[in-house]
Amino acid sequence: MDIDTGITQEVLTIKSEIKLIDIFNRIIEKKSQACVDYIDNLNINPNAKITVIGTYFTGIGIVKKLSEKYNNILLIDIYPHLEELLYTNIGGKLINDVKFSSNLDLIYDGDIVIDTTGFGGINVEQSSEFDVDVFLIEDPVAEDNDELLKNKNNIHDRLNVVNSKNKSIIKTKGIDTKTSGTMTLTIGVLTNVLNQISKKEGVLYSACEMGFFEEVIFKEKNIDKFIELTNKKAVKVSTINPFDLDEIILEEINKIESKMI
Known part of the structure; x- marks a missing residue:
């Protein structure tokens, strides 16, 4: 001490x-591990194309955790400078290379898509175009303790229109x-x-x-x-x-x- x-x-x-940074990383690790465990349980080919949409900060942690095992990962974000986070200690260590792009046309290229964009991110219309093996989405709401935020949250609408046999929500909460x-x-x-x-x-x-x-x-x-x-x-x-x-x-x-x- x-x-x-x-x-x-x-x-x-x-x-x-x-x-x-230790607090950030411990929280990011919880989210990333839950996501990666889900994908691992599906016995996905290590060469499957994985697209993660959104960097800050769940996305950066997920791609770094996935890079320990998977080889074909694309991180997409509308902010090009966030690529720099790949080469920092935020979210852990990058093992295999991860591609980065700010071209939203590429969000449909993956076999597995993970949407971490939350409020104001990928919309329902865009979500309806997904036809993928796995689709995961992060719930931006934690405890459902704010009516305005709860009503603003459209992830269930987005998830419902996605065509995928494996769909799930990343849910994080615990401290109100x-x-x-x-x-x-x-x-x-x-x-x-x-x-x-x-x-x-x-x-x-x-x-x-x-x-x-x-x-x-x-x-x-x-x-x-x-x-x-x-x-x-x-x-x-x-x-x-x-x-x-x-x-x-x-x-x-x-x-x-x-x-x-």
Whole structure:
């Protein structure tokens, strides 16, 4: 545990060993593993054409996990600069090469299609053109605790019009967030952790290193800056009574579950 003195010798600053990128990756791993396990159970040929639509962040994790076994993977995203994420530590390590394209005409080329585009992504009309062996789609809603988001969610309509003998939904929830996005879940983990810490005896205050990274990724389009920002210890606490900060973070992450339904 990283401990330093605070303003005085009597007040200590404790820092988590867990970094922001570690939280991202643990959440992405849950989603990716559920998806890959489903595909593996179908005994798919390793050379089957797999198309993943959407990079941020479920898609990047899925293609990296799939690259451990499968050889013909295409990642499609309307933002060309997101290809850089393939060569970062976000979502794990890339084993076999993955092709990248921003050409949406290619979304129909796969034997297996995984749609992670969520709200405002691939629409029902586009979905009706799919005729594939396997079609998976990520549910952007987590707990169904927001009526507006629930009504906005059209993944069931999209899934219903797809022609495929193997169709399933990637469902991720567990910490009472509104959506299942990795960024949302990370903020949910950190918010819950800070709330728990604030109730501990001897704690003055706590803070996390989380920022509004969406602007860095999509407005500034600076992936290097984003990676640098996430490579920081996730939580810091001012306290007179040190405790295991990482244990609290891991307990919260472990509440998250991702499965195919």
